[in-house]
Amino acid sequence: MNNLQMPQKDMEKERAALESFIKSDRTVRELKRSIAVRMAIEGRPYHEISQILGVSKFFIGYWKKQFKTKGIAGIKLGHKGSKGYLTSLHKTEVIEWLKNKEYWDFDELVTYLEREFGVSYKSKQSYYELLSLAKITWKKTQKINPKSEPELVKKKRGEMALLGLRWKLYNIGTLC
Structure with a gap:
C-alpha cells in the first residue's frame, strides 16, 4: 500500500469530511476541487472525472495529493483577496x-x-x-474656456452667420 492509499476505515472518515465540506457554503473553485477529490477517492477513473467536471487529469491528481497530505485545508483557497477600504x-x-x-x-x-x-x-x-x-465626470472643470477670446468668438460667429445666409440665398437661386 503506497502513501496515497489507506484502509477502508480512514477512507470513510475522509469521505465524510469531504461531504460536510461540500455541503458547507464554499466557493466554486473549492467545490470543484472537493468533488474531484471525492470522485477520485471513490475510485472513478480520472478521464471520467475530467469529462464530468471539465478539469484536467493533472488537476484531479494534484488536488487529491493536496487533500491526502494536508486534509481539507489542502483544498481550501489560500488567498481570499483584500478587504476594501469602504464598506x-x-x-x-x-x-x-x-x-x-x-x-x-x-x-x-x-x-x-x-x-x-x-x-x-x-x-x-x-x-x-x-x-x-455617482455618474460624475472627474475631468477638471472650469467656469469659462481658458482658450477662448471673446473678440475672436464674435468674429467667427459673424463669419458663420454670413456663410449660412449665402448658402440659403444660393439654394433659393438654384430653385428658381
Missing part, C-alpha cells in the same frame, strides 16, 4: 454626498474620505471610480 454602506453615503453637491472638487473628495472614514487611497483611480459610480 458598501459607506460607498452609498459617499455617492449620495457627491450627488447632493452642485460643484465637485477632487481635493474636496479626498479630504472628505479622510475626515469621515479615515480612508486615503494610494491611487487616484479609486477616487475616479467613486465619481464614476
Whole structure:
C-alpha cells in the first residue's frame, strides 16, 4: 500500500469530511476541487472525472495529493483577496454626498474620505471610480474656456452667420 492509499476505515472518515465540506457554503473553485477529490477517492477513473467536471487529469491528481497530505485545508483557497477600504454602506453615503453637491472638487473628495472614514487611497483611480459610480465626470472643470477670446468668438460667429445666409440665398437661386 503506497502513501496515497489507506484502509477502508480512514477512507470513510475522509469521505465524510469531504461531504460536510461540500455541503458547507464554499466557493466554486473549492467545490470543484472537493468533488474531484471525492470522485477520485471513490475510485472513478480520472478521464471520467475530467469529462464530468471539465478539469484536467493533472488537476484531479494534484488536488487529491493536496487533500491526502494536508486534509481539507489542502483544498481550501489560500488567498481570499483584500478587504476594501469602504464598506458598501459607506460607498452609498459617499455617492449620495457627491450627488447632493452642485460643484465637485477632487481635493474636496479626498479630504472628505479622510475626515469621515479615515480612508486615503494610494491611487487616484479609486477616487475616479467613486465619481464614476455617482455618474460624475472627474475631468477638471472650469467656469469659462481658458482658450477662448471673446473678440475672436464674435468674429467667427459673424463669419458663420454670413456663410449660412449665402448658402440659403444660393439654394433659393438654384430653385428658381
